[in-house]
Amino acid sequence: MAEIVLDKVTKRYPDGALAVSDVDITIADGEFIILVGPSGCGKSTTLNMIAGLEDITEGELRIDGQRVNERAPKDRDIAMVFQSYALYPHMSVRENMAFPLRLAKVDNATVTKKVEEAAKVLDLTQHLDRKPGNLSGGQRQRVAMGRAIVRNPKAFLMDEPLSNLDAKLRVQMRTSVSKLQRRLGTTTVYVTHDQTEAMTLGDRVVVMRGGLVQQIGSPQSLYEQPKNLFVAGFIGSPSMNFLPATLENGEVNTPLGAFPLTDRVRGLVEAANAPREVIIGLRPEHFEDATLLDDTERSRGGTFTATVEVLESMGSDKYAYFTLEGDAATSAELDELAADAGSHDTGDAGSQIVTRLSAASGAAEGAEAQVWFDADKLQVFDPGDGRNLTYAD
Amino acid sequence: MSHAIEEPAAPAKKGKKALSEGKRAERKLGLMLCAPAALVMVAVTGYPVLYSLWLSLQRYDLRFPDQREFIWFENYATVLGNSYWWTAFGVTALITVVSVVIELVLGMALALIMHRTLVARGLVRTVALIPYGIVTVVAAFSWRYAWTKDTGYLAQLFASDSDLLTQRVPALAIITLAEVWKTVPFMALLLMAGLALVPDDLLKAASMDGATAWQRFTKVMLPVMKPAILVALLFRTLDAFRIFDNIFVLTNGAQQTGSVSMQTYNNLIKGLNLGIGSTMSVLIFIAVAVIAFVFIKVFGTSAPGSDNGGKR
Amino acid sequence: MALIGATSKNGARARWALLDFVVVVYALVPVLWIVSLSLKSKETIADGNFIPRSWTLQNYVDIFRTSEFLRALVNSIGIAIIATVIAVVLGTMAAYAIARLDFPGKQVLVGVSLLIAMFPQVSLVSPLFEMERSLGLFDTWPGLILPYITFALPLAIYTLSAFFREIPWELEKAAKMDGATPAQAFRRVIAPLAAPGVFTTAILVFIFCWNDFLFAISLTSTEASRTVPAALSFFTGSSQFEDPTGTISAAAVVITVPIILFVLFFQRRIVAGLTSGAVKG
Numbered sequence: 001m002a003e004i005v006l007d008k009v010t011k012r013y014p015d016g017a018l019a020v021s022d023v024d025i026t027i028a029d030g031e032f033i034i035l036v037g038p039s040g041c042g043k044s045t046t047l048n049m050i051a052g053l054e055d056i057t058e059g060e061l062r063i064d065g066q067r068v069n070e071r072a073p074k075d076r077d078i079a080m081v082f083q084s085y086a087l088y089p090h091m092s093v094r095e096n097m098a099f100p101l102r103l104a105k106v107d108n109a110t111v112t113k114k115v116e117e118a119a120k121v122l123d124l125t126q127h128l129d130r131k132p133g134n135l136s137g138g139q140r141q142r143v144a145m146g147r148a149i150v151r152n153p154k155a156f157l158m159d160e161p162l163s164n165l166d167a168k169l170r171v172q173m174r175t176s177v178s179k180l181q182r183r184l185g186t187t188t189v190y191v192t193h194d195q196t197e198a199m200t201l202g203d204r205v206v207v208m209r210g211g212l213v214q215q216i217g218s219p220q221s222l223y224e225q226p227k228n229l230f231v232a233g234f235i236g237s238p239s240m241n242f243l244p245a246t247l248e249n250g251e252v253n254t255p256l257g258a259f260p261l262t263d264r265v266r267g268l269v270e271a272a273n274a275p276r277e278v279i280i281g282l283r284p285e286h287f288e289d290a291t292l293l294d295d296t297e298r299s300r301g302g303t304f305t306a307t308v309e310v311l312e313s314m315g316s317d318k319y320a321y322f323t324l325e326g327d328a329a330t331s332a333e334l335d336e337l338a339a340d341a342g343s344h345d346t347g348d349a350g351s352q353i354v355t356r357l358s359a360a361s362g363a364a365e366g367a368e369a370q371v372w373f374d375a376d377k378l379q380v381f382d383p384g385d386g387r388n389l390t391y392a393d
Numbered sequence: 394m395s396h397a398i399e400e401p402a403a404p405a406k407k408g409k410k411a412l413s414e415g416k417r418a419e420r421k422l423g424l425m426l427c428a429p430a431a432l433v434m435v436a437v438t439g440y441p442v443l444y445s446l447w448l449s450l451q452r453y454d455l456r457f458p459d460q461r462e463f464i465w466f467e468n469y470a471t472v473l474g475n476s477y478w479w480t481a482f483g484v485t486a487l488i489t490v491v492s493v494v495i496e497l498v499l500g501m502a503l504a505l506i507m508h509r510t511l512v513a514r515g516l517v518r519t520v521a522l523i524p525y526g527i528v529t530v531v532a533a534f535s536w537r538y539a540w541t542k543d544t545g546y547l548a549q550l551f552a553s554d555s556d557l558l559t560q561r562v563p564a565l566a567i568i569t570l571a572e573v574w575k576t577v578p579f580m581a582l583l584l585m586a587g588l589a590l591v592p593d594d595l596l597k598a599a600s601m602d603g604a605t606a607w608q609r610f611t612k613v614m615l616p617v618m619k620p621a622i623l624v625a626l627l628f629r630t631l632d633a634f635r636i637f638d639n640i641f642v643l644t645n646g647a648q649q650t651g652s653v654s655m656q657t658y659n660n661l662i663k664g665l666n667l668g669i670g671s672t673m674s675v676l677i678f679i680a681v682a683v684i685a686f687v688f689i690k691v692f693g694t695s696a697p698g699s700d701n702g703g704k705r
Numbered sequence: 706m707a708l709i710g711a712t713s714k715n716g717a718r719a720r721w722a723l724l725d726f727v728v729v730v731y732a733l734v735p736v737l738w739i740v741s742l743s744l745k746s747k748e749t750i751a752d753g754n755f756i757p758r759s760w761t762l763q764n765y766v767d768i769f770r771t772s773e774f775l776r777a778l779v780n781s782i783g784i785a786i787i788a789t790v791i792a793v794v795l796g797t798m799a800a801y802a803i804a805r806l807d808f809p810g811k812q813v814l815v816g817v818s819l820l821i822a823m824f825p826q827v828s829l830v831s832p833l834f835e836m837e838r839s840l841g842l843f844d845t846w847p848g849l850i851l852p853y854i855t856f857a858l859p860l861a862i863y864t865l866s867a868f869f870r871e872i873p874w875e876l877e878k879a880a881k882m883d884g885a886t887p888a889q890a891f892r893r894v895i896a897p898l899a900a901p902g903v904f905t906t907a908i909l910v911f912i913f914c915w916n917d918f919l920f921a922i923s924l925t926s927t928e929a930s931r932t933v934p935a936a937l938s939f940f941t942g943s944s945q946f947e948d949p950t951g952t953i954s955a956a957a958v959v960i961t962v963p964i965i966l967f968v969l970f971f972q973r974r975i976v977a978g979l980t981s982g983a984v985k986g
Contacts, residue, residue, distance in 0.1 A: 053878050074884040086879035090897045099893075100883035147883065157882075423808030430799035430858050431814055437855035438821050441832035448832065506728060510721045517725050519972040520732045526964040526975075527736065528916050530934040531957040535739040538950060546738065549753040574735065579979070586980035628823075635825045638918040642938065654827040654919070661831050662923050674828040681825045 002064045002154035002187050003029045004050065009059035011045050011211075019045045021211045022059070030185045032178075034202035036192055037234070038340035042211040043191045044159055050189060051157050052076050063154060074103075079148035080157040083164060085140045087132035087147075093119075094128040097146045104151060118146045121180070138169050145180070155187040162197065174200060195235055199223070207231050209336070229333040229386035232281050232379060238319070239337075240281045240379070241353040242329040247278055252378070254280060255324040255351060259302035262376045265390055269380055272389040279329040281379040284319070287355035289363060290372040301375040309352075311365045318357045320369060326351070333386045442678070448671035455665035468672040478656060478673070482680075485652040488565065489633040492572045496629060497622070499573065500580030507581060508588045525578040533642035536571040561648040568650060571639045576632070580625055587621025588614070627688040631681055653677050736961065743954035750951050764955035774956050776928045777936035781960065784846055784932060785914040788853035793907045795854070796861025797899075803862065804869035818859035826856065830923045837924060844926045852920050857910040864909060867981040868902025905978040908967050915963070933960045 004027040011020040020042040027033050035043040048054040050061060052073035061069050068076055079100070087096050094115055101111045119125045122142040132140055141161060148156055161177070162170045178201055181188050192198055198205045199219040207214040207222065207230070215227040219235075226232035232240050245254040247269065250261055261269065290303045312319040328351035355371055363369040380389040449468055453461045472478050507518050524532070539545040542556040557563035591614050599613045615622070637654040640646060646655040653673065661670030738755065743764050745757040752758065768774040803811055833852060834843070842848035872895065880890035921935035931939075937956055940949040968975065 051878075051882060053881065072886075073878075073881040074886065078882065080879070080882040082875055082879060084873065084875055086873065086875045088876060088879075088894055089873075099880075103884040103889060151884075419806050420808040423802040423806035423811070426798040426802035426806070427808075427810075427814050430795040430862065431817070433795065433851070434817060434821055434855050434858055437833075437851050438824060438829060441829050441836060444836065445828065445832040448835065503728060506721075506724050510725055511718055512721050513725050515972065517728050518976055519968055520729050522968045522972055522975055523732050523736060523965065525979075526912050526968050528918075528934050528957070528960055528964070530918050530937055531739065531961055532735055534937065534953055534957050535735040535742075538742055538954070539735070539738055543753055544742075544751045544950060546753055546755040574731075578732070582976060582979045585976075589980075631823045631825075635827060637827065638934075641918070641922075654825070657827050658830065658919070658923060661834060667831060667835055670831040670834075674825075674831045677825045678828040681823065681828075685823055 003027065004155060004187060004189070005060075005062040005065075006046070006050070007060040007062065009046070009049060009061060010057050011042070011049060011054065012057040019211050020049070023213055025206060025213070025216065027187060027189065030187055032181050032188045032190065032201060032203045034190045034192060034198045034205045035208060036195060036198040036205055037208035037214075038336065039193060040210075041208040043193075043206075043208050045211075046208070047157050047159055047189060047191045050155075051078060051080050077154045078157060079151065079153040079155075080159065081144045081148050081161040083160040085132075085144040085161075085164075087140060087143055089132055092129050092131055093124060093135070093143050093146075096132065096143055097150050100147060100151045106151075114150045115146075118150045121149070122146050137165050138173065141165060141173060145177070149180070149184065149186075153186070155189065156181070158188065158190045160192055161190075163192070163194070170197075177201065196237060199235065205235075207234060209333075225391055226379070226388055227391055228388055229279065229281075229331055229381045230337065232381070232388065233334060233337040236283060238284050238354045238356075239341075240283050241351075241355075242279050242281050242334060242381075243324070243351055243353070244327060244329045244383075245278050245280045245380075246276055247274055247380075248276070252278075252280060252380075255326045256304040256373070257302060259375055261378070262300075264376060265378050265380065268390045268392055272387075272391075274380060274389045275382060275384070277383060278389065279331065279334075279381040279383050281381060282353075282373055282377065284354045284356040286374040286377040287357065288372050288374075289357045289361035290370040291362065292358055292360060293372055298372055301373050303370055303372045305368055305370050308363050308365055308367060308369050311363060313359070315359065317359055318361050318363065320355045320357055320361075320363050320371070321352060322355070322371075323352050328352075329383070331381075331383045331386055445671045445674050448667055449675045451668050453666070453668040453671075455667060464668075468668050469676075472669060472672050472676065478653075480649050481651050481653045481656040484565065484650060485634060485636065485654075488569055488572065488636055488652065489630060492569045492576070492633050493626065493629050495569070495573050496577050496580045497626065499577045500584055500625070503577055503581035504584035504588055508585050521578040521581065523578075524575050525582070527575070529575060529638040530642055532575050533571055533639045536567060536574075536639075537643050540567050558644055559648060561650060564644050564648055564650050568636075568639050568643050571643060572633065572636060575639075576629060580629055583625035583628065584618070584621060587618035587625070590621065591617045623688065623692050627685065630684055630688070634681060634684065635677070653680075739954050739957050739961075742950060743958045745951060747948075747951060750948070764951040765959075768952050768956050768959070773928065773936060773940070774933070774952075774959075777931055777933045778959070780846070780928075780930055781915065781932040781934075784849050784853065784930070785911055787846070788850045788857060788914045789907055789911045791850070792854045792857040792861050792910050793865075793903060796858055796865050796906065796910075797903055799858075800862050800865030800869055804866045805874065815862075818862050821855065822859035822863070824856075826852075826919050830919065833920075834923060843924060844930050846930050848924050849917075849920055849930055849932070852924070853914045853917065857913050860913060861906050861910055864906045864978050864981065865902055868905070868978075869899065871902075871981075872898050901974065902978075905971070905974040908971055908975060909978050912964065912967065915960070 004025075006023050006025045006027075009020065009023045010018070012018050023042075023046055025033070035046055037043050045054060049056050052068070052071060056069050060067055063076065063078075088099065091099065097115045097118060098111050101114060106114075115128070116125070119128055122145060124139065124142055124146060127135060127139060127143075132143060135143065141164075144161065158177075162173050165173060174197060177190075190197075190201060192201075199222075202219060204216060205219055205222055206216045209230050215222060215231045217225075222231060222235045226235060229242070233242065243254050243256065245252050247253075247261075250266055251258050252261055290298060306322045306324065308320045309323055310319075310321040312321075355373075357363060357371070361369075378390070381387065382389055450463060450465055451461060452464045452467070503521060507514070507521060510517055537558065539547040540557050542548050542553075548557065551557075552563075558567060595613055595617070596609055599609045604612060635654050636652045637658065640650060640652055640655055641658075644650045646652075646659065651659070654677070657670055657673040657677065660666045660673060664670070741755060741757050742750065744760050744762070745752075746759045746761040746763065749758045799814065802808065803815065829852065837843040837848045842851070874895075876894050876898070877890050880894045881887075885893065916934070917932070918934045921932045922938070925931040925935060928936075933956060937953050940953050940956065
């Protein structure tokens with residue numbers, strides 16, 4: 001059990017490249033914290049620095065109040081689960097799990113006891129004498145977890161531990177990782193590029209981009225109050241819709257039409273000294289089929305009419321896709337998000353928006369639909385620096 | 394890492410030359426680990442190659458050491474003006490071309506058998522390794538006795554009343570046979586490695602597209618395997634060009650069946666003429682370099698290991 | 706349908722079995738022939754029969770009585786083993802560096818060893834002959850061991866660096882996280898994984914050294930260092946006027962035994978070694 005503090009931790013590579021810059025995180029004892037971001041954001045480097053597998057260039061890493069920058073991994077008493085699981089192929093499952101204990105010169109009886117306990121927890125008892133090569137992906141993953149938990153380390157580090165599993169198993173293992181962590185109460189740092197994992201697993205989430213921490217907070221606060229365009233676009237699935245807009249006389253002029261700002265939004269925007277040209281963000285779930293709403297509800301937002309391009313019926317909801325005329329919103333953050341999602345330059349003119357409508361909606365593909373959105377949920381961003389102008393502390 | 398870190402990295406990039414402690418240690422360790430191997434290779438090949446160039450410019454016959462003198466390219470004129478040399482060169486080239494072509498065909502067949510057979514795959518692979526592993530001289534003796542008049546079962550079968558090894562054309566054929574027998578498995582292994590790179594799905598897709606077995610082989614397998622084939626051909630051509638053991642045992646170069654390596658050996662060890670021997674060494678080296686150059690530049694063979702010397 | 710499927714499958718199996726048989730005959734007949742010759746008595750040795758009419762072990766008894774063969778066998782074994790050990794040790798060091806470390810001149814080293822792998826050995830015979838004579842290495846064990854190491858090194862480096870690249874080096878990190886010192890990580894995790902590759906390479910290098918004839922016949926002149934392949938062509942039989950066919954065959958069979966053993970026990974490894982080195986370089 002331990003508190004881990006990263007104090008202005010920086011990693012600069014020999015060629016001068018800055019991988020991680022001035023990271024400040026205080027991880028409370030027993031906390032489950034997630035480092036999330038697109039590939040190359042520095043999250044794995046940060047994890048490796050906590051592990052001691054990479055040197056810290058500047059700053060200080062403290063575990064339980066003690067500086068550990070100079071300590072070798074083996075002296076930090078931290079266990080790690082690797083993306084590839086890194087199981088020793090020449091050892092049986094039992095030997096793999098016993099390895100850290102053997103290195104710590106634990107006596108045989110205790111080793112056997114601890115390994116068997118861990119195997120029971122992870123449902124590996126009948127596989128103990130098999131080699132990792134003969135196990136399924138899920139079983140290997142559990143062995144890797146087992147090797148981490150047998151010696152009751154101060155903290156667990158997990159480097160995308162579920163990303164090699166297929167989708168269904170991943171969801172299953174996600175819950176068991178979460179249960180296990182709660183049960184053991186061990187401080188855990190978990191790296192992932194999957195925002196769903198980040199949202200569902202962590203007590204707190206650290207969003208990183210280009211070696212810099214963008215925002216730290218609970219999943220819900222990141223979702224509701226993203227500090228900037230990047231966090232807004234990264235968190236949430238399907239992701240937030242972004243549209244270019246202009247602010248004028250308390251109105252916002254968007255490809256959806258011109259609408260008055262609600263008092264709350266107007267107050268925040270004015271306080272933030274917003275420029276004229278902005279980017280607005282609306283989450284898919286803040287849209288609804290206008291025909292399903294009564295007038296009072298309608299009056300709390302704006303309505304627009306457009307042709308449904310694609311309609312995906314999920315059973316519980318319907319996703320309606322529209323393409324709006326005019327230029328799409330552009331900013332460095334959005335480009336990066338698109339590149340990370342692999343949807344860069346799809347060649348579509350105009351901006352596409354995704355709306356999540358009630359299953360009762362009568363919208364049909366190729367037909368016009370009248371869609372309402374909740375104007376009070378509108379987020380306004382500065383296209384220059386990506387800052388959320390509607391962010392309230 | 395690249396695009397994501399651009400902004401913060403820009404100022405830091407200026408101070409680029411300074412290598413970190415770890416990087417320098419890594420370089421030092423790398424050099425130290427390679428030094429012994431590099432040293433041995435340079436000492437036993439690099440230096441002798443230069444020395445052999447130097448020797449080739451001298452009149453140097455160990456039987457007449459007093460006559461040693463520097464004569465520029467006279468040895469080259471002597472060798473290149475000598476019909477025995479050109480005969481040996483022709484024989485070497487002929488054996489090389491014929492044996493490599495046959496090896497390619499048989500090697501491909503053997504590779505397919507080893508790769509695809511449904512029965513006794515382990516047995517076939519094991520057995521096929523025997524010709525590869527066996528000492529060339531041993532195999533050569535086996536072939537020699539097999540074709541020796543009276544003694545040999547093959548001689549009895551095909552030519553009971555004449556001694557084929559003493560006639561030029563049959564002798565060359567037997568030399569080629571011995572060479573082919575020994576090296577087909579090696580060729581097959583190299584090609585099998587290439588076969589393993591042809592995805593099964595690709596062949597299935599081709600058959601769905603209506604390709605016959607032969608078309609699948611020529612239109613899908615061969616093109617995908619081309620790099621592996623070229624590497625195998627390069628290896629084998631260079632290897633065949635230095636043929637020595639088989640000829641030494643089978644005919645000892647009689648009836649104009651000697652290769653350039655035989656010629657060199659004869660001049661050097663039997664004739665003790667270091668100048669001429671070295672000249673021939675240099676000429677063989679040049680010939681091999683030309684072959685390698687042709688393969689790499691003209692056919693675009695990628696020399697193995699040249700692309701990425703082991704990036705992590 | 707099922708029946709047709711079964712028959713066509715049986716047909717395929719039969720066809721493959723036939724092809725397999727052809728391969729077996731191809732590979733074994735020359736070997737069996739030399740074994741047969743070695744077992745023939747002196748009277749029947751020239752009868753041209755593939756299967757001996759009268760069997761005898763006399764040829765083997767004869768060769769083991771002569772120092773000519775015994776001495777050559779000792780030379781062969783000693784030289785091949787020493788050269789193999791040195792080449793594999795040096796090759797392992799270099800291959801580790803090539804596979805794992807970044808340092809200047811790596812490409813040059815790879816290029817040079819490739820060059821040597823393709824080098825016409827006969828081109829080295831003349832200068833080595835002259836150099837070894839003046840250094841006193843001619844007709845000694847080191848005189849053969851040195852060129853063997855040189856020509857075995859490229860083979861060793863290629864094969865080993867291909868193997869080393871396959872090792873999941875993340876395990877080293879995992880071991881460190883599990884509390885291992887660097888030495889423990891190497892000894893308990895990396896060494897057991899690297900050992901098969903090193904062993905395979907040793908077999909290939911040994912076969913290479915065991916096989917050599919050109920250096921053996923050019924750089925030796927007496928029994929002091931002549932290896933079996935070179936000694937075979939100097940065999941004269943037990944008496945000077947006797948036909949040496951039987952004794953040569955027996956000696957040939959003896960030096961083929963280790964090769965057969967290697968192939969039988971390590972077929973998989975040899976195939977893996979030869980192909981990995983060839984494709985991934």
